[in-house]
Amino acid sequence: MKFQFKIQPFQTEAAESVVKVFAGQTKHGESKYRRDTGKLERTILDDEDFENAYRNADVELSKEHLLKNIRAVQMENNIKYSPELAAGLGAVSLDIEMETGTGKTYVYIKTMFELHKTYGWSKFIVVVPSVAIREGVKKSFEITQEHFMELYGLKARFFVYNSSNLHQLDEFSQNSGINVMIINTQAFNTTMNEEKNVEGRSGNEAARIIYTKRDEFGSRRPIDVIKANRPIIILDEPQKMGGAATQNALKKNFSPLFSLNYSATHKTSHNLIYVLDALDAFKKKLVKKIEVKGFELKNLSGTNGYMYLSDIVLDKRKPPRARLEFEVSRIAGVPKRETHLLDVGDSLYTASKGLEQYKSVSIAEIDPIRALVTFTNGENLRAGEASGNVNEGDIRRIQIRETIASHFDKEEKLFEQGIKCLSLFFIDEVAKYRQYGDDGEELLGEYGRIFEEEYIGALNERLTFFPTDYQAYLRGIETAATHRGYFSIDKKGRAMDSAVKRGSEFSNDISAYDLILKNKEHLLSYDEPTRFIFSHSALREGWDNPNVFQICTLKHSENATTKRQEVGRGLRLCVNSKGERQDLEVCGESLVQAVNMLTVVASESYARFVADLQSEIKSDLYERPTKASLEYFAGRIVSIGDETHSFTAAEATAIYNYLVRNEYVDDDGGITDTYRNAAGAGSLAPLKSELEPFTDSVHKLVQAIFDPSILRDMAGNGHDTKVKENPLNENWKDFKELWERINKKYAYTVEFDSDELIQKSIIAVNAELRVATLSYTITRGGQEGAEFNVERTETKKLARSQGGFAEYDLIGKIADGTTLTRRTVTAVLKGINREKLWLFRENPEEFIAKVCGIINRQKASVVVEHITYAPSAEEPYSQDIFNMSRSSDEYAKAFRAKHSIQDYVFTDGSATDSIERRFVGDLDVADEVVVYAKLPRGPRGFYIPTPVGNYSPDWAISFKKGAVKHIFFIAETKGTMDSLEIRPIEQAKISCAKKLFNEISTTGVKYHDVDNYQSLLTVMETL
Structure with missing residues (x-):
């Protein structure tokens, strides 16, 4: 499988925001310089001691010009103006804020290509705070290489800095194309603690190498070669590299042209030019929605x-x-x-x-x-x-069980869409998952044993006697193969706790990341049985997989920052088996977050977990205005075409009055649900004509105001039953007349000649009854060498001795199956041909089932001719039957109606081409329809009793014809109107409904079955 990438507007906006900061800069093709090759033996310098190399051209713009450009970008992106150029690395330091999971690595790679295309800059260094992030960045360069080649016609040459392979620095300098070095801070920061890096040297030793002359590097200092290229520095997660030592080392020794800072949580402010924070990402459906399964003890x-x-x-x-x-x-x-x-x-x-x-x-x-x-x-x-008596072991077992349950619930639905489902467990001690015996064999730890016990139990509940493709997939996976641990590896190849330096949050042991990162695409293949991943808690950042749908923290609760980092591992939108991202464009507004739902199984209560998470998100939000006011709009500069406009006090007043008049703001200036609903439905009221050209700008300003409701919506309670309210709406008042006419319960009586049913049943049994004879097959063959060859088979009838029959109450069984008296059943059996009766001996069970079916079909046709209905003494239906529970996945597939008595209509077929979905679509837009309702089914719903079972009609519809309303009650939407293709029992129920409403009832309600809306109109015209 290969990830498929496409151009997304927000990522393009982020890249263009950087490019626009340097508007006016001259494009330089190839900026050459003479680079000392560092030959070891020479007496005088000559041309052979130098070679052409390529560096970034200097920034030609003045500080005033840069600040002007920055403010123009900030105005366009609705960001607070920078008062001055902030101190940083190089000519300018720019902040780009992007929420975890929205593809910030993709964005800064794209930005490199855009800067090279526009200005000719080609030397970049990506600086990261940890090995985990470094390896994740490297993987992103690998999987996007072909995509960017298609877009720009060239590839970026990238490498991870390694003091054992210094020749890569020479290639970095000599190459004129886009060149990227990826380096973690331990490789150049000499104040770091003794920490092993990738080549086995300590952090201090590796850092000293970059600053010292090396014999194997022509007696040159690696840092001098880097500095000569005037690189553009990109800091990934700069908030983790804000220390004085790191910043001084970058500024003094790297001599950067300028720097770009990419993070979801900036701690130090520079010149902010683009923001896509957690609220924006959620509102635009660019990340998964979160649900939390918390756990709480209660006495x-x-x-x-x-x-x-x-x-x-x-x-x-x-x-x-x-x-x-x-x-x-x-x-x-x-x-x-x-x-x-x-x-x-x-x-x-x-x-x-x-x-x-x-x-x-x-x-x-x-x-x-x-x-x-x-x-x-x-x-x-x-x-x-x-x-009751609940200990920590109980809590962990429940967490694992809930994670597996959520996994199965989602996996079955996602399987049909070709989306593999993964679950991630964070643990704080490897031994709890994996241990080793005296001879080195791998053994399951506590969590591994609990997982397998709970998995087998949950799996057995899912498997049925009616296997589907999904169940076949489950049966093909061994329990031991479907979970796997990703941990640091010691010299003996054994898993161990990741080494985390004191005062840090993450490990720098590359062995802990190899499998996850190298298997990123393979993990998404159904050929790979791994679906549940156990990982050390130190690996909570630097990698992710788009198809992580469950995250479970099997450890003691930590701070809010930790929660957000762990949740971030599963925020990225999922991909299907073709590598296609399941985003808004692919899934649509109603399904994108139904497909992309991240379940977090926490070890604490839902309320506490969510409160901490929301607090951390809110603290990291870009400074947003909190209310709409005259002051907020007055003086705001907006763009219209290539020009800008500053709102006057009068225009600000008009905008504010517009919001008040349409109830888009409350008394405190907060944005109301009325505005949010109208914006979501695309039905916002128009602005006054003089403000109409600024419509987009005005609503962009309004939507930038902090909306606490989005923060609340970001994380739901995973223990909720997913029941949504679907209350009766304003259309109910138009439906009341029809409801009063049909809101009756009926009792039926049937008086028919038993002889008629008996004779019809005898004729039908004699004509239709076929019973398979029990048989067995004998296979004969012989062995030739190691093989056994079948020579012939013979199938024989299974002969039964009279004493071998189990005792059957033949008459009683048929009487129960047909709800007829034993006398009537006896008369039927006496009347059928002897050879038909003796079929009972061949296969008793099949004989009874088939005779019951034949008699019931005859009974259905007879009773309809003689049935009568009368109102019963039971209470009429309550209108509450329209509010029976529906599950969340049904809501995602429901029809959003305008003329129904409820906002959502649930059809029997959710596909857009199903009979009912097409019917309700036509019904909802028809001018002649006043109002309609989908009648609820089931024992608690609306039904008509019949001798062959209760019958629930589909629709109740009120039509208008001219100035007169015609009440019409349609029973069923069938795929065919041919009664021969409708089962006799079902046809009998429809016939009973027709008799009740069209012949017996005096309510004025008419009934018919149709196969589409046009058929309904044809039937209505005849009434």
């Missing part, structure tokens, strides 16, 4: 027995059930913890097989909206809460 007063509420299970066919883990008594006397699905009224005392700690504790209520279970003692548990 219930009513019981001291262990209980953990995993979630509430929703099923269209059943009421909500609680997935509860508790202790169950075993024969040996030692309770074992088990997970069961429990209904309202279920007793934990009974379910636990009589454990005293659960005595008198039953489930009183299951609330799917609040993910809450209430017990008969008045106490309650929310999803993700545990009570």
Whole structure:
């Protein structure tokens, strides 16, 4: 698999922002200089001692010119003006702020190509604070090389600085194209602690080499060769390199032309020219949405027995059930913890097989909206809460279990789209995952054992007798092969804890990153069984994989910064098996974040985790205005075409009044949901004519105002049942007349001649009944050498002796299957041909099933002719039936309606070409339709009783014809109108509905089945 890259507007804007800062700079083709080759033996200098090399041309612009350009870029990007050029490295230091996961490495590589194309600059040094980030940068250069070759027609020559391979510096100088050196601070900062680098030397030793004359380098200092190139310095994560020693070394020894600083969390401000912060990235759907599965202990007063509420299970066919883990008594006397699905009224005392700690504790209520279970003692548990005797081992097991559950939930849906799902566990001690025996064999640690136990249990729940492609994929993966650890490796090849220098946050041991980075693409292949990754907590930055969908921290909670770094490993938008990024353009507005959802399984409560995460994000946000006001708009300079305009006080007043008039701001100047909804729907009210040319600029300013609601939306509670409200809307008032007409419950009676059913059944059984004879096959063959060859096979009928039959209540079984009396069934069996009756002996089970089916079809046709309906004494339906729970994935596929009684309509087929989806699409835009509703199905929904089962019609529709409203009730949207292609039982139900509404009922509601909206119009015209 190969990653596919495409040009994205925000990345282009970031690169162009840098290029525009140097507007007016002359483009220099190749800036040559005479470079001393450092020959070891010479008496006088001559031309042979020098060679042509290439360096960056000087910045020709004055400080005033640079500041003017910077302010122009800041104005265009709605960034606060810089009062002056900030002190930094070289002529100017520019800050580019980009949220983790949005591709900042891609952006600065693209910026190199743009600077080379526009100004001829070609020497770049990428400085990083750690080996992890260095290796990640190197990987990004490798996988984007072909992409940039297609865009610019040339390749960037890149290498990682290594004091053992100093000849690369000569090539860096001699080459006239784009040349990039990647270096980590330990290679040149002599104040660093003794830390091993890639070539095995200590950090201080490697750093001294760059500053000393080397015999193997022609008695030259490597730093002098670097300095002569006047490189453009790019600092990746500059906030980690802000120390005086590092900054002084870069400034004094590298002699940079200028510097570019790329980070999501700048700590030291220079001249900021581009911002894509966490709020922007989330709002523009450039990163995954986050959901958090927190864990919380709760002491219930009513019981001291262990209980953990995993979630509430929703099923269209059943009421909500609680997935509860508790202790169950075993024969040996030692309770074992088990997970069961429990209904309202279920007793934990009974379910636990009589454990005293659960005595008198039953489930009183299951609330799917609040993910809450209430017990008969008045106490309650929310999803993700545990009570009773809970230790740290329990917490870790629950975390691993929840991670696996989330993985399976997402993986099954993503599999259909060709998107491989990965989960990442952070641990703080390698021995908890992997250990070694006396003879060096690898053994599973505590977490490894727990993972395999929980994985096997979860896998067995997923596998069914009706295998799908996804289940075939699961069956083909060995449990031991689907999880893998990525750790530092010692000299014996054993995994070990990553070495982290004192006072640092990350490891500089390259062995810890090799497998993850080198296997980045391979990990996304279905040929690679690894789906669950265990990694040392020190590896929380510097690498990522776009298809990490679950992150679990199996360690004690740390600070908020750590949380954000770990979450950042999974923020990048995912790719499919072709390497195509699943972004807004590919997935669409409604699905992009449904596909791209990162679940974080935390070891603390949801509230605490999210509060820390939001606090860290908010503290790192670019300084934003907090409210709309006259002062905010007055004097703002905006661009229109190639010109600029400064808003006058009168224009600022007009803008503010526009916002107030349309209720786009509240009394405090905060942006309202009315504005956000209108902006999202593209239905913002127009500005006054004199301000109309500035529409885009005005709304860009409004949307730059800090919106705390986005911060709240960024991380949802992963334990929620994903139930959304789909309330009745304003269209309900137009629907009430129709609802009052159909909101009745009916009872039916059927009076028919039993002889008629008996005769029809006898004729049908004689004509249709076929039963397969039980048989067996004999295979004969012989062995030739090591092979066995089949010579012939023979299939024989399975002969049964009379005494070999199991006892069957033939009449009773058929009576149960047809809801007829034993007398009627006996009459049918007596009337059929003897050879048909004796088929029972050939295959009893198939005989009973087929006879029941034939009789039921005849019964359906008979009862419809004789059925009558009358209103029952039951209470009418509540309008609450329209608010039955739907799951989140259904919402992502729902139809967004205008004329329905609810904003979302859930069709039986979610595909855009399904029968119901096409029908509701036509229905929603038709002028003749006043209002319509999709009637809810199931035992708690709207249904018509029939002798062959309850029947739920599809649609209730109110039409208008001229000035008169016609109430029309359509039962079904079928793929065909041919009754021969509709199953007899289903046809009988439709016929019962037709008889009720078109012949018996006096409500004025009419019924028909149609295959499309045009058929409906044709039927309506005949009424």
